[in-house]
Amino acid sequence: MDTLQAIWLGLIQGVTEFLPISSSAHLILLPRLLGWPDQGLAFDVAVHVGTLLAVLWHFRDRLRPLFVDTLKSLVRRRPVGESPLGWAIVIATLPLVAGALILADAAETVLRGPLVIAWATIGFGLLLGWAARRGRHHRDEHSIGLGAALIIGAAQVLAIIPGTSRSGITMTAGLWLGLAPAAAARFSFLLSIPAIALAGGWKGLQLLGNHGAVDWPLFVLGTGVAGVSAYVCIRAFLALIERIGMLPFVIYRLLLGGVLLWLFWGAGA
Structure with a gap:
């Protein structure tokens, strides 16, 4: 991996992590489309750290x-201040943990195919459009009860499929439940903190015992580009x-899904 690839991958991770367009799909497909060597698991962890730092900084207050x-x-066993929102985030994270344990192997193998990504990109894009047009969107994130949190969390499990978009599917669920677009986005971004931390931690554990050489300057560059671009994007x-x-x-x-189908349909991908 060279400097240009590190910059582009960091930029794509930062921009797409929080937009409803799927960061994993772009990170899987861009190297394949441009003929780049796989960036490796360690670099994926590095750019995830960058996006995590960005969302932590944005919501620091x-x-x-x-x-x-x-x-x-x-x-105290009763609500205190912001605690209802805090518990909503906790409850919404639990299905992702269970889903990751069950579907982790499939997510790294059969679900990473370009055609799976293409259909997921199209299908969940249409679902996002339907949710955005459905009914009134007037609630804020503080109105999310434990039942609604569980629904959003269950939807988040689908993000294990590349092309779904974690932010996209959680915003879709939030809009379907009547959240205003900005409220759905804020809850999705807050929910990304444990989600990204868990994903980064899981990949970090996979790296234990891997004693391959690490190009630290490129990793720091990718982390920095991902962090800055993610913060601006949020x-x-x-x-x-x-x-x-x-x-x-x-x-x-x-459009992206259509291009992917055109590129990979019949190609044996």
Whole structure:
């Protein structure tokens, strides 16, 4: 892997992690389309660390009271301040843990095929468009109860399929439950903190015992590019989503899926 590849992969991870267009699909497909060597598991961990740092920094003012109030509610056995939102994040994370344990092998093998990615990109893009047009979207993330959190968490399990988009499917579920677009996005981004941390930790465990050489300058570069681009993307998305809606992302997914089908249909991929 060279410097240009590290920059592009870091940029793609940072931009696509929080947009409803699937970061994993882009990271799997770009090297294949451009003939790049596989970037390897260690680099995937590095760029995930970059996006995790970006979302932690963006929500830094909310995370401390969210964490403290959730712990207080556990001790006092009643809601405290931000604790309902904190428990919603915890409940929504549980299905992902169970799903990852069950589907981890399939996610790394049969589900990584280009045609699977293409159909998932199209199908879940249409589902996002349907949810965005359905009913009224007036609730904020503080209205999410444990039942709604469980629904969003169950939807998040589908993101194990490359092309689904973790942010896309959680926003879809949030919109279906009546959340405003910005509220669905904020909850999706907060939910990404444990999701990215768990994914990065799992991949990190897979690296234990791997004593191959690590090109630290390229890893630091990829992490930095992913972090900066992710932070800019989060801010821009939250500022614009109420005005532009989900339609541009639905169109992008349909076009991307169509291109992938054209490239790989009948190619034995």
